[in-house]
Amino acid sequence: EMRIRTGVRRTTTQMLNNSRRKTMISSSRRNALLSAASNQNAGLKNTRMGMMNANSVLSARLLRSNYQKLERSATSLTEQTKLLAEKADAGDPAKLTGTAANVVKHFNDTLDGLKQSSGILNEYYRQTMKEIAVTNKSVLAEIGITVKADGSLSLNKDKLAAADQEKVKKVLGADSDFAKRLDAVASRAADNAKAGAASASSKYNSSGN
Numbered sequence: 119e120m121r122i123r124t125g126v127r128r129t130t131t132q133m134l135n136n137s138r139r140k141t142m143i144s145s146s147r148r149n150a151l152l153s154a155a156s157n158q159n160a161g162l163k164n165t166r167m168g169m170m171n172a173n174s175v176l177s178a179r180l181l182r183s184n185y186q187k188l189e190r191s192a193t194s195l196t197e198q199t200k201l202l203a204e205k206a207d208a209g210d211p212a213k214l215t216g217t218a219a220n221v222v223k224h225f226n227d228t229l230d231g232l233k234q235s236s237g238i239l240n241e242y243y244r245q246t247m248k249e250i251a252v253t254n255k256s257v258l259a260e261i262g263i264t265v266k267a268d269g270s271l272s273l274n275k276d277k278l279a280a281a282d283q284e285k286v287k288k289v290l291g292a293d294s295d296f297a298k299r300l301d302a303v304a305s306r307a308a309d310n311a312k313a314g315a316a317s318a319s320s321k322y323n324s325s326g327n
Contacts, residue, residue, distance in 0.1 A: 182318035185311045188231035188240075192308035195224035196301055203297040206290040209283045211261075215275040218290070222263065222271045225251075225300070228307060229270055235314070243307040244269075250303070254296045257289045 198220040205214035225247070232244035248269030251258070255265040262277030278286070290297060 179318075182315050184231065184235055185315035185318060188228065188235055189308050189311035189315060191224050191227035191231055192304045192311060195221065195228050195304040196308060198224055199297055199301050199304065200292075202290055203292040203294070203301075206287050206294075206297075207292055209287065211281050211283060211286045212279045214286070214290075215273075215279050218263070218278055219273055219275065222273045226270045228304060229268075231311075232307060235311070237310075237314070239310050240307070243303055243310070246303045247300070247307075250296060250299045254289065257285075258296070261286050261289055 198217055202214060202217045202221050205217055208214075229244060229247055232240045232247070251265045251269050251271060258265060258271075261281040262274035264272045264274070266272065288294060292298075
């Protein structure tokens with residue numbers, strides 16, 4: 119009986135020791151797994167933050183680039199519209215076709231830039247430019263400038279060069295509705311685009327560049 123009890127104690131002790139060893143191993147493995155999981159989560163978090171920052175920088179870059187393009191086209195539109203008005207008042211349509219082509223190009227570029235830029239003011243300026251073109255659609259057509267359905271313009275240089283001088287002056291001269299309104303809205307669109315580019319640059323710099 120004593121041998122049996124002794125054997126039982128030894129067996130029980132061995133089982134307890136084995137159990138402790140297994141528990142220690144499991145605990146060690148569990149800690150290692152927890153540590154690895156924690157590191158992985160930290161890595162994923164850092165990766166997500168890095169991606170978010172990168173996306174923020176790219177978005178700010180794109181926004182700034184769009185505003186800078188819009189500012190350039192709107193500024194050029196203002197300058198060329200004034201030059202076109204001067205040439206129209208001078209009374210020689212043949213000499214203003216090149217400038218008229220520039221106005222048409224910058225008008226379309228500005229209209230497109232406003233469409234691609236968000237904001238209530240940009241949409242207002244776009245609608246105003248379209249309204250200016252549509253309002254003068256018939257008189258512009260008489261001298262070779264066509265207003266399309268989306269408000270953009272196209273030019274027939276030959277028709278403009280052959281147009282009556284007084285009619286050209288009335289439609290494109292400094293006192294014309296087209297020139298005065300277009301100059302006003304283009305200059306404001308340029309100022310707003312400049313402010314937008316500055317704001318985008320501020321966001322870009324705050325992102326760490």
